[in-house]
Amino acid sequence: MAPHRELGLTDDEFELIKQKMGREPNAVELAMFSLLWSEHCAYKHSKKLLATLPTEGPRVVMGPGENAGAVDIGNGHSIAFKVESHNHPSAVEPFQGAATGVGGILRDVIALGARPIAILDSLRFGELDSERTRYLVDGVVGGIGHYGNSMGIATVGGEIYFEPPYEQNCLVNAMCVGIARTDGMVRAAASGTGNKVVLFGAKTGRDGIGGASVLASAELDEGDSGKRPTVQIGDPFEESKLLECCQELLAADLLVSLQDLGAAGLTSSAGEMASAGGTGMDIDVGLVPLREADMEPFEIMVSESQERMLAVVEPSKVGQVLAVCTKWQTDSAMIGEVTDSGDFRILKGGETVGQIAVDALVDGCPLYDLEPEEPAEWIYGNRVTLREGADASEITLSLLSASSIASKRWAYEQYDTMVGSRTVHRAGAADAAVLNIPESDRAIAISIDGNGRRVACSPHEGTIEATLECAANLACVGAEPLGVTNCLNFGNPEKPTVAWQLSQSVAGLGEACEGLGLPVVGGNVSLYNETPQGPIYPTPVIGMVGELPDIDCCGGEVWRDGDWVALLGPFNPSLAGSELEKARGQLGNGLPPVAIPDVKAAIESVREAVSSGLIRTVSDVSDGGIATLVAEMASGSGIGCDLNLEPVLVQRECSPEDALFGEGPGGFILAGDRQSIERLGGEGVQIDLLGRVSGNEIWVNAGDQKVDILVAEARAAFDSLEARIEA
Amino acid sequence: MNWGVLQFPGSCDERDALNACRVADRSSGGTSRLVWHEETDLSGLDGIVVPGGFSYGDYLRAGAIARFAPAMEAVADFAAAGRPVLGICNGFQVLCESGLLPGALLTNEGMRFICRQGDLVAGESDSPFLSEMSPGEVISVPFKHQSGRFFAPPEMLERIEANGQVAFRYAEDQNPNGSLGDIAGVTNEAGNVLGLMPHPEHAVEAFAGSTDGLKIFRGPAGVAA
Known part of the structure; x- marks a missing residue:
């Protein structure tokens, strides 16, 4: 195979490179092009779509194009955040793949001059009955x-x-949130002819060579355990020192600009710094501290050794x-x-071993138009896991124990959730994480979400x-x-169905953000998540950061004996794309259309009720519908409920x-005193009183169907995941 | 009370511990400070915290490298003079490795890192760190560690128990790591050095769910006053 093809470049791209250089690239130059012109670095199938997203807002401090986005939170401070994938490395070597995914996203935030204060993860796996999934x-x-x-x-x-669909190609998306003094933040653009370039952190080795091109920008297949050498090995101790070192360098105002080394290593970092600054750059590979003495110039330029900054x-x-x-x-x-x-x-001991115009390398990659085509039918298959004829009680217990719904305590108890002394809620105790920010006299909340199954439906x-x-x-x-x-x-975006999914999804993201008045301040694209069995569910993972004025007025999921329970919002429950439809093996294309302004009004009403202290217990209806949610709240609170969904049947x-198990946006279950709840109803937002909290049973009536289970049964179902993972 | 909180490369909870020292004694005006691992002058400090984290990456064995830090020699002298030294989590491991506390901390029985809120029961101890608590009192603090299984050979364990050196035990059915005798924290014979696996520095402000950890940080000052 021709060398450029082996490195993932097409013949046309290779011709374009020759044309831009006016000659054939040498081995060093070709290696550099192959990485920066990879999908992973050049976004060549997604850049045009991403340009349609709203990116501006009064609170934006840094937007797309920087190492991470950042928003102003007052009193001279900003919150920096970004989510990034490490899917293929994790599918090939899960421990190191995930570890270095976290390490990489932390460095993106560190590179802005921020101190990371929180990590969130969005993970997707195949079903738990598979040994590979458990591994x-x-x-x-x-x-x-x-x-x-x-x-x-x-x-x-x-x-x-x-x-x-994630069985062979798991997803590991990590989000990092950091805090910085706004006037101490630093950009990645190089500037000042004659200024020096300093590489610091870990030594450069042969790990992760070709990670961005060979591993991240191609489909996975059976023989991919052979790609393990392209996965990097993480050393958090090294990164911990690197973090403190960066903080000290920036506090002493010693740096002009700062960039982390991630995918495509030195080539990408140095190239992007020069490109952003409109400068040139000389790098002498002979001066790079090496782990192995005999590394070739191209290896030094493309190594993805972790824990390095430039x-x-x-x-x-x-x-x-x-x-x-x-x-x-x-x-x-x-x-x-x-x-x-x-x-x-690129020099080696003063001798030039490669020379490329920065704009050709960083911005010269052709951008491709997608050729979308809507699939005529459901392409992902179906599996039946629910007994035919199961009644509402059995369905509720089955959904509570469904792997995607059941408590993830097994996982989050392996994470330090409190270091940093900012965490207000414990993981798993509320819909969003809340962190205290005394620097700005307020708190922030963070959420990450993306139900791929529903995105696959529409x-x-x-x-x-x-x-x-x-x-x-x-x-x-x-x-x-x-x-x-x-x-x-x-x-794979070169396939029409995936191209359609991608373009539809980005359009939806843009509309939702426009509707909510929210800027997209950064992001990441991971394509080619596909194996010979087909593509993954299309999975846009959304990370959102918000602020709340008072950590004492911050909602949770625990209700109290005697509380009234109500449904708030324009929720229009449907089984399309739901957990129940999945369990019945009846998934298909299509979801009901969403009225963004109506949902937004409900969201604002809930926010106002919680931040004013009127309501303390609220959760939004999602996977498994109302019955599953109230059973979760009952089991988490240790108290049952007696609810009647008649108003839902009539009003909606x-x-x-549908009322018991239907899903869709715009539904919130609230609990509290009756007067407070009724006060909310007067503001043009639909609200239905459903009943009260009491006893040790969960009763939910809906027409001719009835959920009647013990709180203890619900809890056992909700806590059943650990036994299945450890199986 | 002026605390010094050691900072090794790889420390994680040093700022949390410093915050706890300041919250515990708001009146002193925040003169507690971090102590770099190469510092040997502890003059002006009334107490030392050896904080949690992964000093030197926990390479070789948790705490095994940190014990050789120059600051630890100064801490040994400080402890020998009868002044209060508190080791939390990794700090407990460092103090055991240094021989300032008896026993050792092994990998959790479940082989995994665990992080959850839990209850500790105060022991019958004369340690200044327990002066704000009565024996048998239950406090709620976070447990979070990977190598927290307390171990001591039988004779040593017997001596620790007999001398009243068991400062804290995990509450019934809450032992998260397989520690012998449910031991969560021990003191030296004199009682001025306390090491514990759970994290009182993460239970000092209401938003974290518990402020019980303050009692430990306020203990030595209570005795001094």
């Missing part, structure tokens, strides 16, 4: 915990879904920078300088729902959203089964 879950959760715990950064939330430094400050690195026991070396040539020049409506779900989660703790990040996990014109 992946164990490794991924262990790897996330290992890295975050060792770094002393709290893992405060996340979600895990189990669905057959800084541009004024010549007079280089000595001080190296001294701070020494204090933190981390390697550092001056490896090059900023030039005005517009070229990225990429457009499903993505709108995922975005609204995040905003709803924030509202449940009383928080107002400030900004959005996202990670778009899809199959749905069947008993």
